[in-house]
Amino acid sequence: MASRRLATTLHLLFCLADAKQMNQLLRREPSTVTEITPASITAKVATDISFTGGTNGDKVQFALDCKQLSSSGWFTIAKGKAKITLDDEAEQLKLCYQAAGKADAVEEQNGISLAVVASTSGGIVTAISPTQIVQGEAVTITLTGAAADSKAIFIPAKDDCKNAIPKVSLDLKSRGLFTVNGAGGSYKLCYQAPGGSDSVEQKPAAGAIALKVEQVLTTNEDQITVISPTAIVSNVPTVIEMTGAKEGDKVKVVNPESSSCEQEAPPDKDVGTGRASITVSGAGVYVLCYTAKGAADSVQQRGITLTVKAAGAAQNMLGRWSSKNGNLDCANLAQVPYCGSAGIAACDQSYSIQSGIGYRCFWNKAKWPPLCDVDMNTEDRGVICQSNSCGGAPSMCW
Incomplete structure (x- = not known):
């Protein structure tokens, strides 16, 4: 009987200990860092x-x-x-x-x-193929010896890999999609082993890796394939999306009835983010003059026109702006000409006015390179333009 009571007592003590431990676990606060x-x-x-x-x-x-x-x-x-x-x-x-x-x-x-x-070795990649590409073109390059999920970047031969950040991930076949937008010339390879955070120039026993980049000296008349929107209002700053734009390229709009791309001063509006804020004075149908990075020409883009209408909006121009439904307080936000002009530090605290309605900017990591972007097709990003709250004084909002 005594041994049974002792066993029962020990069992109760263990249960109480388990309950105490469970209560401590339940009371444990969630982690601060997720x-x-x-x-x-x-x-x-x-x-x-x-x-x-x-x-x-x-x-x-x-x-x-x-x-x-x-x-x-x-x-x-x-x-x-x-x-x-x-x-x-x-x-x-x-x-x-x-x-x-x-x-x-x-x-x-x-x-x-x-x-x-461990640190990345300087002799992992022994060769690359191809060894020559054209400036601004996306090319799949094989890095012989590179591991899957490693990263790499090509930088000018005079620069130091320690200041570069490898960004292109390599697949199981040691391949990556590279685009070099810098000036033509010789480029070195900076490599980062899987899981690493360093950047090491590859110098195999056979000699340093070198990629020759051919400079683009002329502008293609089909560089820009689509613009959006295709109609804007005179004297209203409007962001124009341009499919085909590349970093370092420049754009300008010209009225062909009074001038041409060859007669006008060279394009000076940067479109490196795939868009530019355009303001046009005077109604008419304008053409797009374009200059690729490194070129000295000004080439009219074939089939691309921009219709500029007098102040006021026709029904067919309203589109996504026909209802503003402003719901965001801009008191703590700063207005920028267009979201693409904001850097990463200020992006999420910025907004722009486009065709009479404001939109909040956001840092878009889904694009490469990442940039300050705006989603004009949904209200998820925060449609602005509330009465007396955004757009300056007098308000730029319609």
Whole structure:
């Protein structure tokens, strides 16, 4: 009987211990940081890591055990990021988090880990094919010896790979789609092994890798295939989307009844983001004059016209602007000529007025290279133009 009571007592104690542990787990607060980018870096290379959910001024440290930390191993978050340098390779380091002003409170962030990989070798890629491309054209290049999911970039031979960021991911066959928009000449290859954050010039035993880029000296009359919109209002700044535009190209609109692309001054409006804000004085049907980067000509784009109408809008011009439904407070936003003109730091706090209605800008990572963009076909990005709130004074909103 005594042994049965002892067994029952021990069983109750174990149950109480389990219940206490369960309550502690239930009371555990969720992790502050929900994601880090990147989740793998190169040893001994200072790398910017973004901490989703992190607060400016808080400190972070990566370690095998958050109960055994180095007093000198802390990094401070600023603008959602911290520049991290770790000397030793590791497969899975825990993220230890310390809120500002709470030196004694360190919390391990659940589900967050960081890998630290070895430095990239300078002799991984032994050859490239092809070895010559045309400026501005997207070409699939095979990098012999490159690993899948590694990254690479071609930069002018005079530049340093340490200042470059490899961006093109390579597939299982060591191939990547590269576009060189810089001036013609010789380019070197900067390479980053999978999971790394460094950038190392490839110098195999046979000699340094070199890519010859042929300079584009003339402009194709079919460079721009489509523009949108094709009709605008006189004296109203309007962003024109141009399919086929490339970084460094220039554009200008001309009324063919009074001049031509050859007679006018060279195009001076940058269309590197695939769009440009155009303002035209005077009604009529205009043509598009275009100059490719590196060229000295001004070529009328075949089949492309822009109709400019007097102030006021016809029904067929309203399209997506027929109903504004403004619902966004612009008090804390800054107006820009067009979203493409805003940099990454100011993009999400900017808006532009286009054909009488305002749209909030957003940083579009789905495009390459990423840019400050605007979605004019949906209200998901925040349609602006509320009464007395946007568009300046007097309001540019219709």
